Amino acid sequence: MADHDVIVIGAGFTGLTAATDLMAAGLDVIVVEARNRVGGRVESEYLPNGTRIDTGGQFLCRDMTHLVETAQRFGARTVFSHVDGEQSYRPAIPPEHGDAIWNGVEQLRERMRSIDLTNPTFSGLTVGQWIDRQTDMPSDVTGSFRRLVKGLWCRAPEDVALAYLVSNDRRITNIYPELEMFMRDTMHALADRLAAGLDDRLRLSAPATSITIMEDEIEVDVEGRALTAGHVIIAVPPVMARRIEISPPLPAELERALSAWEPGCAIKLQIGYRTPFWRDKGLSGSVMWSDPQGIYACDASHDDYFGIVVFLGGPLASEWHKRPQTELANFVTSELSAALGGKGHEPVSVCIRDWVNDAWSDGAYSDVITDLEATDAEEILLKGLPRLHFACSELSPSFPGYIEGAIVAGKLAAQSILQDRE
Ligand SMILES: Cc1cc2nc3c(=O)[nH]c(=O)nc-3n(C[C@H](O)[C@H](O)[C@H](O)COP(=O)(O)OP(=O)(O)OC[C@H]3O[C@@H](n4cnc5c(N)ncnc54)[C@H](O)[C@@H]3O)c2cc1C
Numbered sequence: 001m002a003d004h005d006v007i008v009i010g011a012g013f014t015g016l017t018a019a020t021d022l023m024a025a026g027l028d029v030i031v032v033e034a035r036n037r038v039g040g041r042v043e044s045e046y047l048p049n050g051t052r053i054d055t056g057g058q059f060l061c062r063d064m065t066h067l068v069e070t071a072q073r074f075g076a077r078t079v080f081s082h083v084d085g086e087q088s089y090r091p092a093i094p095p096e097h098g099d100a101i102w103n104g105v106e107q108l109r110e111r112m113r114s115i116d117l118t119n120p121t122f123s124g125l126t127v128g129q130w131i132d133r134q135t136d137m138p139s140d141v142t143g144s145f146r147r148l149v150k151g152l153w154c155r156a157p158e159d160v161a162l163a164y165l166v167s168n169d170r171r172i173t174n175i176y177p178e179l180e181m182f183m184r185d186t187m188h189a190l191a192d193r194l195a196a197g198l199d200d201r202l203r204l205s206a207p208a209t210s211i212t213i214m215e216d217e218i219e220v221d222v223e224g225r226a227l228t229a230g231h232v233i234i235a236v237p238p239v240m241a242r243r244i245e246i247s248p249p250l251p252a253e254l255e256r257a258l259s260a261w262e263p264g265c266a267i268k269l270q271i272g273y274r275t276p277f278w279r280d281k282g283l284s285g286s287v288m289w290s291d292p293q294g295i296y297a298c299d300a301s302h303d304d305y306f307g308i309v310v311f312l313g314g315p316l317a318s319e320w321h322k323r324p325q326t327e328l329a330n331f332v333t334s335e336l337s338a339a340l341g342g343k344g345h346e347p348v349s350v351c352i353r354d355w356v357n358d359a360w361s362d363g364a365y366s367d368v369i370t371d372l373e374a375t376d377a378e379e380i381l382l383k384g385l386p387r388l389h390f391a392c393s394e395l396s397p398s399f400p401g402y403i404e405g406a407i408v409a410g411k412l413a414a415q416s417i418l419q420d421r422e
Pocket residue numbers: 009010011012013014015032033034035038039040041042055056057058059060206207208209235236237240244266267268355360361363364365366391392393394400401402403404406
């Protein structure tokens with residue numbers, strides 16, 4: 001007889017949601033989390049003045065209905081991002097020119113989303129190779145599309161499988177801007193509230209190192225201690241799932257599906273200022289860079305905190321990962337100074353969170369498929385094995401790579417177990 005009905009490995013939004021739903025259905029659930037906190041790729045830090053800021057996943061929009069519902073359930077207050085004012089560009093270009101490029105990028109993105117993946121012309125291509133073929137598009141549009149891939153999927157287009165990106169992007173269906181809102185008390189506080197409902201069913205600092213599949217139950221080794229359950233949900237990203245030793249070895253197609261992924265590379269900075277000085281000049285605080293590629297900034301102020309959040313993604317993040325953070329802080333604040341005005345280099349706080357090679361996610365914002373042949377990797381992982389389930393934001397049918405996707409993935413994993421037990 002197994003110790004528990006379900007063991008959930010990982011207390012990110014996927015694992016927390018799955019465990020919450022399974023416990024609500026009356027199952028005996030245990031969640032084991034490697035870090036000493038919940039939230040996974042959603043985490044926070046306190047600034048010296050006591051302001052809590054998100055150093056991982058932060059933003060949401062009204063289209064992300066499961067996340068909005070979760071926030072409402074816990075009474076979490078959302079704040080609309082400040083967007084009034086002019087967009088800034090680095091190097092500087094007239095706003096009309098920037099708008100024209102952006103419209104071209106949207107057209108190209110739509111063209112990519114509508115690719116017929118059964119057409120052999122597109123098989124085995126990287127996103128970079130596909131972009132090279134769009135010779136009818138102006139070079140500043142194709143260049144900016146590359147920049148978008150680096151910034152959003154956090155890898156060079158030359159690494160990313162086209163079939164993956166087409167399928168992934170079709171599931172990102174927001175009408176409202178994806179940075180529309182954030183949580184006043186941080187997204188991480190919402191993860192904490194979700195975790196509070198698990199009570200003593202949550203074990204922190206408890207990494208799962210191996211899994212043994214037996215006839216009627218599955219054993220999970222958590223730092224030398226064996227736990228058993230009827231079902232196990234591996235609620236960690238694919239790159240981390242492949243670090244857990246599984247015996248007997250997974251069927252070859254599952255091994256292959258797990259090794260199709262590589263982590264994204266991202267660094268997030270939160271730069272706090274005494275005043276939102278950019279607004280005095282009619283600027284929104286949003287900055288788009290065409291050089292270097294893979295950096296973006298926006299206003300994330302609320303109440304009496306005035307701050308710009310800066311995202312570095314893809315090769316630029318890998319490059320800065322190797323350099324001292326003081327240099328990165330100087331680079332970013334002098335860029336903000338050039339884009340938004342003189343006071344950009346006079347921050348009152350600088351918080352840098354480097355997710356490259358992170359111990360328990362290996363990267364961010366999401367793993368991406370780089371194996372050009374692995375067109376069915378997600379389907380195979382979602383099928384899993386009897387009683388062994390793979391679930392994470394990456395595998396979500398909606399908003400993969402986002403917190404919304406994690407919640408949906410967690411709900412689906414819980415549903416699949418409940419159906420199985422009927
Ligand atoms: C800097 C950054 C900015 C982002 N911005 C946004 C945003 O604004 N909006 C948005 O929607 N999304 C954003 N994202 C993405 C979003 O945070 C993720 O998609 C989502 O949180 C993933 O949730 P998950 O539960 O699937 O995975 P994770 O959050 O990675 O959770 C997996 C958990 O498993 C644990 N774990 C790993 N291995 C083991 C093991 N062997 N044993 C036990 N536990 C283990 C990990 O510690 C982790 O807690 C951002 C991410 C980052 C890092």
